[in-house]
Amino acid sequence: MLETGLDFDRLEKCDRCGACYDICPSCLNIDGYDPRAVIRDILDGKPERWAGSKHIWQCLECHHCLEICYQNYGFENAMTALRLYATKKGMHPQQVKRGWDMFIKTGRLGEPLLPARKKLNLPEPGKSGKDEFLKLLDLYMSRKKTR
Amino acid sequence: MKEFAIFWGCTIQARFPFLEKSIRTVMTGMNIPYRDIDGFTCCPEKSLVNNIDHGLWLATGARNISIAEKEGLDIISPCTGCASNLATVKGELTVDPGKKNKVNSLLKEIGREFKGSAGLHHLIPFFHDEVGIHRIKSRIKMGFKGMRVAVHYGCHMMRPSHALKNDDPLEPKKFDNLVRALGAESLNYSTKLLCCGQGLDRVDQHEAALQMARVKLRELKTMGADAMVLCCPSCFLQFDNNQYLMEKEGERFGIPVLYFTDMLGLAMGYTPEELGFDGHRIAIGPFLKKWQEMMERPSRSQFEEEIAKEGALV
Numbered sequence: 001m002l003e004t005g006l007d008f009d010r011l012e013k014c015d016r017c018g019a020c021y022d023i024c025p026s027c028l029n030i031d032g033y034d035p036r037a038v039i040r041d042i043l044d045g046k047p048e049r050w051a052g053s054k055h056i057w058q059c060l061e062c063h064h065c066l067e068i069c070y071q072n073y074g075f076e077n078a079m080t081a082l083r084l085y086a087t088k089k090g091m092h093p094q095q096v097k098r099g100w101d102m103f104i105k106t107g108r109l110g111e112p113l114l115p116a117r118k119k120l121n122l123p124e125p126g127k128s129g130k131d132e133f134l135k136l137l138d139l140y141m142s143r144k145k146t147r
Numbered sequence: 148m149k150e151f152a153i154f155w156g157c158t159i160q161a162r163f164p165f166l167e168k169s170i171r172t173v174m175t176g177m178n179i180p181y182r183d184i185d186g187f188t189c190c191p192e193k194s195l196v197n198n199i200d201h202g203l204w205l206a207t208g209a210r211n212i213s214i215a216e217k218e219g220l221d222i223i224s225p226c227t228g229c230a231s232n233l234a235t236v237k238g239e240l241t242v243d244p245g246k247k248n249k250v251n252s253l254l255k256e257i258g259r260e261f262k263g264s265a266g267l268h269h270l271i272p273f274f275h276d277e278v279g280i281h282r283i284k285s286r287i288k289m290g291f292k293g294m295r296v297a298v299h300y301g302c303h304m305m306r307p308s309h310a311l312k313n314d315d316p317l318e319p320k321k322f323d324n325l326v327r328a329l330g331a332e333s334l335n336y337s338t339k340l341l342c343c344g345q346g347l348d349r350v351d352q353h354e355a356a357l358q359m360a361r362v363k364l365r366e367l368k369t370m371g372a373d374a375m376v377l378c379c380p381s382c383f384l385q386f387d388n389n390q391y392l393m394e395k396e397g398e399r400f401g402i403p404v405l406y407f408t409d410m411l412g413l414a415m416g417y418t419p420e421e422l423g424f425d426g427h428r429i430a431i432g433p434f435l436k437k438w439q440e441m442m443e444r445p446s447r448s449q450f451e452e453e454i455a456k457e458g459a460l461v
Contacts, residue, residue, distance in 0.1 A: 029358065030355060030358075054352060057351075063303075064340075103192075103196060107189060108157045109157040109192060113161060125183065126186070127186065129186035129214070135256075135257050
């Protein structure tokens with residue numbers, strides 16, 4: 001099941017509303033993207049149907065649905081929940097896996113380009129907080145395990 | 148004006164140092180006191196880290212903010228993603244003291260504390276609200292009269308509005324105001340608030356990302372926009388880089404993509420070199436050429452004088 005803190009009462013209303021379809025960039029421009037179909041399966045207790053779907057990664061997290069929502073909710077919550085669910089099953093996209101690996105190894109998603117900086121006459125970049133971040137990550141992960 | 152800590156984020160420094168050049172040139176030129184401080188990490192990126200571990204996303208963001216707080220500085224960020232992520236973390240911890248305590252019990256172990264006292268600014272609302280239109284206008288040497296520019300806001304400059312409070316989340320105005328202050332026409336167009344779609348490029352869906360870029364670029368090409376202006380490295384990646392990739396495949400849009408500081412810098416009299424224009428993939432030449440032509444065009448008063456001399460206006 002989903003460990004999400006999703007508000008199922010609100011999702012029931014989402015299922016019948018769909019006001020955000022006219023403002024959601026993915027609903028408007030990506031064939032087959034239909035968040036209410038996802039929500040229906042969540043409500044029916046069948047989230048696994050979507051774990052391997054590319055659609056759950058097509059929510060751009062632009063928050064338009066949240067802003068226009070009559071319930072101040074937005075179906076992005078359902079999409080986030082399903083992405084967490086898919087990730088726990090190891091079914092997230094390769095690029096997400098690579099990004100995550102880089103993040104937990106270095107604390108960043110890329111390092112300053114030093115030769116280009118020199119060429120542009122840019123000053124030394126601020127020092128990375130990598131070491132302290134790794135310490136924080138260790139602490140966080142060990143607490144998470146013992147909880 | 149008091150001093151700020153600048154939060155560059157990963158993307159600008161790792162991929163677009165020429166944007167950093169443009170931003171630094173303009174910040175210095177406008178006498179905005181800022182400094183780089185040591186110890187920041189990734190903000191962290193919401194669509195990556197938050198989709199995998201919400202708790203770590205909060206702790207990492209809180210640690211970044213706490214670094215500026217220790218120095219007694221507010222943060223200014225030229226990256227929309229960073230500004231939004233940091234503000235969302237701050238918002239979530241501020242309304243939930245239980246969560247804040249939990250995060251702080253972790254941070255304490257590494258000698259830090261998140262207070263929630265640091266102000267967080269995105270560059271656009273910062274220029275609009277803190278620097279002010281009047282002060283910006285006073286620094287303009289050459290305005291963009293006659294130039295038709297399409298503002299691309301970038302979603303996370305104003306959304307989620309419960310955390311950001313930067314502008315109206317569905318009808319933002321500040322970026323338009325700034326562009327108009329520089330003398331350009333800020334175009335109204337139907338896909339103006341459409342998300343750039345760069346997120347799709349980070350989840351193995353490159354074709355879908357290109358498709359999203361196309362929607363906006365097509366409209367701007369049809370309208371004959373002279374340039375697109377934005378203030379987010381992720382949107383920049385989508386419209387400069389991906390537009391270039393499409394051009395290489397024979398699909399031409401020809402829409403130069405300017406960072407806000409590129410435009411402001413030009414208006415202040417800085418050269419393309421001082422603003423790092425060499426790094427842009429889509430040529431800015433056509434924009435500069437038309438701008439030059441617009442500036443050389445006789446003004447209305449010159450024209451009136453001319454024809455009055457001829458006795459045409461009686």
